[in-house]
Amino acid sequence: NVLVRVDDDESNESLFTVTLAGITVFTLSTDNGPTSIALSPDDETALVTFEGSDSVTTFFAQELMQGSVVSQQGLSVATTLSEALYSADGSKVFLLHFGTPESAGHSVVVLDTEDDYAVEKTINVGNRPTRMTLNSNGTQLFVTNFQDGSVSVIDVGSLEVTSTFRVKTGPDGIALSNDDSKCYVCNFFADTVSVINPDTTLTLGTIEFF
Numbered sequence: 001n002v003l004v005r006v007d008d009d010e011s012n013e014s015l016f017t018v019t020l021a022g023i024t025v026f027t028l029s030t031d032n033g034p035t036s037i038a039l040s041p042d043d044e045t046a047l048v049t050f051e052g053s054d055s056v057t058t059f060f061a062q063e064l065m066q067g068s069v070v071s072q073q074g075l076s077v078a079t080t081l082s083e084a085l086y087s088a089d090g091s092k093v094f095l096l097h098f099g100t101p102e103s104a105g106h107s108v109v110v111l112d113t114e115d116d117y118a119v120e121k122t123i124n125v126g127n128r129p130t131r132m133t134l135n136s137n138g139t140q141l142f143v144t145n146f147q148d149g150s151v152s153v154i155d156v157g158s159l160e161v162t163s164t165f166r167v168k169t170g171p172d173g174i175a176l177s178n179d180d181s182k183c184y185v186c187n188f189f190a191d192t193v194s195v196i197n198p199d200t201t202l203t204l205g206t207i208e209f210f
Helices: 061-066
Strands: 002-008 014-020 023-030 034-039 045-050 055-060 069-074 081-086 092-099 104-112 118-124 129-134 140-145 150-155 160-166 171-176 183-187 192-196 203-208
Touching (some): 045 081, 081 129, 104 129, 104 140, 118 160, 129 171, 140 171, 150 171
Parallel strands (some): 034 081
Antiparallel strands (some): 014 023, 034 045, 045 055, 081 092, 129 140, 150 160, 171 183, 183 192, 192 203
């Protein structure tokens, strides 16, 4: 299990802490606030995205305390990237282009890890993609579009959007059941969780909190 904590001190410096089994493994100090971290399936590489930067940085996971940078990859997208996730086989990294306060992002940037993390493709989704998750066998990527109230489903093999389904307002967190039969979506503004059948995209139910 990995616990990631991001802290901003009074000097506007960000401390990016990764904890494994309750033990602090490393703390990385940066000038730009890190927004997300992704660990490769083999636990060898960590990829970090930063606030106010159109680049990502990859590290050897075991050498993060020494700051051993593998590569720094500039991307042809506006900031900010809200989340990063490796594919199940580690051959790709998915980055959500959330955008800036002035301009909404609407894409998933795909990096090819076997080509020095070069941009392989940019996939258009809804406005302000925020969170994502893979299904159990890693063949589908589910992306919440915060501003549009929708979820985009991407085929990992073809890197194409295969379906988009509506949920409530402000979809953020997302998870799939272990058998992939249910997709749970947290609706920030609606104070609900939508339960969706990902195959039919039909709503199975809505969990209300208030």
